Amino acid sequence: MNQILSKLLLILATALILISCQNEQQQKGIFLNYRIEHFDTQNDQMNVELSITNHSDLSIKSSTWELHWNQMKGEIIPSSLPQGVSFERINGDYFRLKFSDDYSLKLGETLKLKCIQSGVMDRLAMGPLGVFIVHDEKAFDLQTSIEWKEAKGVENLHFMDAEDRYMEYQDISPLSTDALSWVVPYPKISHFNNTYTQAAPSLFLKIDDEFSKDFKTIEAGLSELIVLSDKSKSVLHLSYDNNLKSEAYTLEIKEQGIYISASDLRGVFYASQSLRQIFSIAILEDKGWPILIIEDEPRFEYRGFLLDISRNFYGKEEILKVLDLMGLYKLNTLDFRLTDDEGWRLEIPDLPELTSVGAKRIYSSTSNTSLLPMYGSGANGSPTSNGYLTREDFVEILKYAKKKQINIMPQISFPSHARAAIIAMEARYEKYMAMNQSEKALKYRLRDGDDQSEYVSAQRYTDNVICICNERAYTFFEKVYSELQNMYNDAESTIERFSIGADELPYGVWTSSNDCLEFLQHNSSNVSNIEELYVYNLKRLKKLFDRDQVELAGWEDILLDHSEKSQSETAIRKETFNYEVIPYVWNNTWGEGREDMIYKFTNMGFKTVMSNSSAFYFDMSDDRDMDNHGLNWSGFVNYFDTWGTNPTDVFGNSYLNQKHKISDEYKNNKVTLDREKAQNLIGIQSQLWTETARSKKILEELLMPNLAIFAQRAWAPEEKWMTEKNTRKQQSQMFTAWNHFVNTIGQRSLPILTILDIDVIYHLPKPGALIENDSLTIKRLFPGMEVKYTIDGSLPTAEAETYTKPISISKGSLVQMGSFSSTGRAGKTISIQN
Structure with a gap:
C-alpha cells in the first residue's frame, strides 16, 4: 500500500511540475518589444512600434483580447491606431489596447503595431511597465524590452554623457582622511589634532545619578557599540549637564577613556551615534581612536x-x-x-x-x-x-x-x-x-x-x-x-x-x-x-x-x-x-x-x-x-x-x-x-x-x-558660505565645503556601513570622464569609491582595472567604466570613445 501511495505521489508531483513549467512558459513565452522610432520633443510626442511575439504554447485568436500596461510618460493617441485596435485609459496611468477578431497572435507569430504617443518617455522607469495580456478571461504577464538608443531625435533629450559628468565633478578632488570629519552630520564644534589613542577592548560605564532611571536603556544602547566591563581600566563616563539643551551633547575621547555630557536621553543617544561612526572609521582606517572634543546640538528641532x-x-x-x-x-x-x-x-x-x-x-x-x-x-x-x-x-x-x-x-x-x-x-x-x-x-x-x-x-x-x-x-x-x-x-x-x-x-x-x-x-x-x-x-x-x-x-x-x-x-x-x-x-x-x-x-x-x-x-x-x-x-x-x-x-x-x-x-x-x-x-x-x-x-x-x-x-x-553675499566668494567657499563633504561621504560614511552591519544598497553614481590628447582622466562624485574600467568595450566587473591616474587610450577605443562599492558591488556603467 505504501509503495502504491508513493508512486501516486510521484506521479502527482511530476504532473504538478509539468503544469508549473507549462504555466511559466505561457507567462514568459510572449514578448513585447517597445521600440521608440522618434523622440519628437518639439511636439512633445513619440513615434513608437509595438512588437508582440508569441513563443508560447498559447494561441491567441477567435475572440477579443487586450494588452494592459502602466506608463507614466507616453499615452497613445487613438487616431494613430489602425482600424480594429482601440485605446483606453482605464484610470490613473493604467492603459489597455483592445484588439478585434481581425487580430490574432498565433504560435510563432509577431504582431507589429505602429502608433503615436503624446508625451516623451525620458527614463525607462517612465515607460511601459507591468505589461500583460487578457484573453478568455485569463491574464498573464509579458516580458518587455525597450529600444530607444537609435531613435531619431534622441539627442534632443540631452542625456548626461561622461564628459558632462566630468564637468559636473570638476570641483571635486580627493582629500587626505586626516582632513575629513569623523561624524556626519557635522558637529557644531569639533577639535581634532591628528592624534590617536589605542582602541580599548572594553569600557567601564560610569553614569551620573540623574541618568540612573534610564540606566538599562543607556547600557543596552552602549553595549551595541562596545563591550562594557566593570574590570576595564578605560572609562566611559556619562555626566548630566543641565546647561545643555535637549538633544545636545559633548563628547571627549582621551587616553584614559571617553566622556559624554548631556541633559537628556536623546543627547546621550546622539552622542552614542557619533561614537558609533568614530569607532567604525577607526576600524576602517586602522588608526585607533582619535583624541578629540565634540560640542554638538541640532540646528533644527x-x-x-x-x-x-x-x-x-x-x-x-x-x-x-x-x-x-x-x-x-x-x-x-x-x-x-x-x-x-x-x-x-x-x-x-x-x-x-x-x-x-x-x-x-x-x-x-x-x-x-x-x-x-x-x-x-x-x-x-x-x-x-x-x-x-x-x-x-x-x-x-x-x-x-x-x-x-x-x-x-x-x-x-x-x-x-x-x-x-x-x-x-x-x-x-x-x-x-x-x-x-x-x-x-x-x-x-x-x-x-x-x-x-x-x-x-x-x-x-x-x-x-x-x-x-x-x-x-x-x-x-x-x-x-x-x-x-x-x-x-x-x-x-x-x-x-x-x-x-x-x-x-x-x-x-x-x-x-x-x-x-x-x-x-x-x-x-x-x-x-x-x-x-x-x-x-x-x-x-x-x-x-x-x-x-x-x-x-x-x-x-x-x-x-x-x-x-x-x-x-x-x-x-x-x-x-x-x-x-x-x-x-x-x-x-x-x-x-x-x-x-x-x-x-x-x-x-x-x-x-x-x-x-x-x-x-x-x-x-x-x-x-x-x-x-x-x-x-x-x-x-x-x-x-x-x-x-x-x-x-x-x-x-x-x-x-x-x-x-x-x-x-x-x-x-x-x-x-x-x-x-x-x-x-x-x-x-x-x-x-x-x-x-x-x-x-x-x-x-x-x-x-x-x-x-x-x-x-x-x-x-x-555654514559660512550661506551668509556670504559676494557671489564669487560664496561659490568659492561653497565648492570647497562641498568637496570636503563628498570626500567624507565617499571615504568614510559609505564604507563604514558594512562595518556597522547595515546592509544597504547605496547609490553608486556614474563616473565622469574626459579624453584629451589620447589621455583618459576619470572623476567621481564621491572620492573613495573605486572606479573600474575596460578599454575593449566590455562591461567592467570587480576584477577589471581600477582607475588611479590618467591613462593612455588608443584611437577608436571604447572605454566602459563604473563605480564600485568597497564590497565589490557594481554601479551602472557609462562609456566614452576616443
Whole structure:
C-alpha cells in the first residue's frame, strides 16, 4: 500500500511540475518589444512600434483580447491606431489596447503595431511597465524590452554623457582622511589634532545619578557599540549637564577613556551615534581612536523623513533598517505614509477589506476585489505591489523607533489620495449588501453611490476622494484613528502629531454629489459651499485630535484656497485654525512662484516644516539619464541641490539661482523669512515617494546617501558660505565645503556601513570622464569609491582595472567604466570613445 501511495505521489508531483513549467512558459513565452522610432520633443510626442511575439504554447485568436500596461510618460493617441485596435485609459496611468477578431497572435507569430504617443518617455522607469495580456478571461504577464538608443531625435533629450559628468565633478578632488570629519552630520564644534589613542577592548560605564532611571536603556544602547566591563581600566563616563539643551551633547575621547555630557536621553543617544561612526572609521582606517572634543546640538528641532510604503511595500525589516539609518544620522521623526490611492498598508481590526483588497494590486475582471495593477504590478502582482503591516508589525516598529529616539507620525490621507480605502470599503459594502445587512454595509462606506462629480487628480484618477458630506466618512476615520491609538498604547508610545496628508485635492470634487447637496442645504454648521465644506472637515478632524492633545498636520494644501488653479494656487485661506495646524510645505518647484510659501506661513505664525520638493525629495531623478529612477515634475534634484539649500533662505545660494535661471527681479518679489518669526520654522523633512521604487534595491539607492546628505542640512549649523553675499566668494567657499563633504561621504560614511552591519544598497553614481590628447582622466562624485574600467568595450566587473591616474587610450577605443562599492558591488556603467 505504501509503495502504491508513493508512486501516486510521484506521479502527482511530476504532473504538478509539468503544469508549473507549462504555466511559466505561457507567462514568459510572449514578448513585447517597445521600440521608440522618434523622440519628437518639439511636439512633445513619440513615434513608437509595438512588437508582440508569441513563443508560447498559447494561441491567441477567435475572440477579443487586450494588452494592459502602466506608463507614466507616453499615452497613445487613438487616431494613430489602425482600424480594429482601440485605446483606453482605464484610470490613473493604467492603459489597455483592445484588439478585434481581425487580430490574432498565433504560435510563432509577431504582431507589429505602429502608433503615436503624446508625451516623451525620458527614463525607462517612465515607460511601459507591468505589461500583460487578457484573453478568455485569463491574464498573464509579458516580458518587455525597450529600444530607444537609435531613435531619431534622441539627442534632443540631452542625456548626461561622461564628459558632462566630468564637468559636473570638476570641483571635486580627493582629500587626505586626516582632513575629513569623523561624524556626519557635522558637529557644531569639533577639535581634532591628528592624534590617536589605542582602541580599548572594553569600557567601564560610569553614569551620573540623574541618568540612573534610564540606566538599562543607556547600557543596552552602549553595549551595541562596545563591550562594557566593570574590570576595564578605560572609562566611559556619562555626566548630566543641565546647561545643555535637549538633544545636545559633548563628547571627549582621551587616553584614559571617553566622556559624554548631556541633559537628556536623546543627547546621550546622539552622542552614542557619533561614537558609533568614530569607532567604525577607526576600524576602517586602522588608526585607533582619535583624541578629540565634540560640542554638538541640532540646528533644527524637527528633522524628519517621509517613507511612502503605500505605492510600493517593502516589509517590516526594511522599515527597521530605515529607522536604524535615521538614528545614525540624528533624524527624529518618521512621517509614515501608510495609505494612498495605490495601497493601504496597515491592518485595522474589524476592517479586513482594507488589507485583503486595499493592499493588493493585481488584475481582476471583477470590480472591488483588488486595486488596479499600477506601477508595474502586472497581472499577478509584484514583490512590492502587495502586502501590509500587521498590527504586531506596527507595534514592533513603534518600539524600535522609540529605541532610536524617533517619533513616528502616522499619515492617513484624508479625504484625497484615498482610492485604496474607498475601493476596500466599497468591497465591504457589497459583501454586506449581498447578505441583506444594509446598515452594516453602509457603516463605513466612503463613496456617494450617486455622485456624478467630474474631476481628475494629479495622478489622473477620477475616483480617489472620500465623500466628506456623509457621517460615514468620520465614522471610518475615527475607527482608524482609535485603532492607531491602541497600537501606540501597546507600544508604550504616544501619537504626538497626526498627518492627514490631504494634498492635491482635485478641483470639481463633491459638486454633483447628492449627499453633498443634501448636506449643504440641511446642516447646522452654516456650511453653504464646497470651500466651507472643506474647512468644516478640517475643524472636525482637529476637534478629534484636540481631545487627545494630538497636533493636526497636513501638506500646505489644507491652508490654501481650493480653486481651479489646483497646484499653482497660492492664496491662503482666511481660516487659520488658531495657527494650531502644522503645514508641511512641499510644492517649491523653482520658477513656479511658490518658493516662498514656507516663509509666508511661518511669518503668519504657523509652526511650519519645510518639505521642499526641489531639494528634499529623494524620488526626484538627479539628472537626465535613461537609467535613472524617480520622477522630475519638480525638476532634476541631485545631491548638491539637497546639500546646497539653506532652509532659512532658499534664494541665498547664488549658484542654484543661476542654475534655475532665477533673476534678481523674480527673487526680490518673494517673501523672505522674518527673523523674529524664525522659531516658527521648526524644521525640515525629506521625502521618498515610491512610485518608481519597484524593488528594495531601488528604494535603498534612492535612500542612500541621500539621507546622510539631508541630515547635514537638518542637524549641522549654518555654514559660512550661506551668509556670504559676494557671489564669487560664496561659490568659492561653497565648492570647497562641498568637496570636503563628498570626500567624507565617499571615504568614510559609505564604507563604514558594512562595518556597522547595515546592509544597504547605496547609490553608486556614474563616473565622469574626459579624453584629451589620447589621455583618459576619470572623476567621481564621491572620492573613495573605486572606479573600474575596460578599454575593449566590455562591461567592467570587480576584477577589471581600477582607475588611479590618467591613462593612455588608443584611437577608436571604447572605454566602459563604473563605480564600485568597497564590497565589490557594481554601479551602472557609462562609456566614452576616443
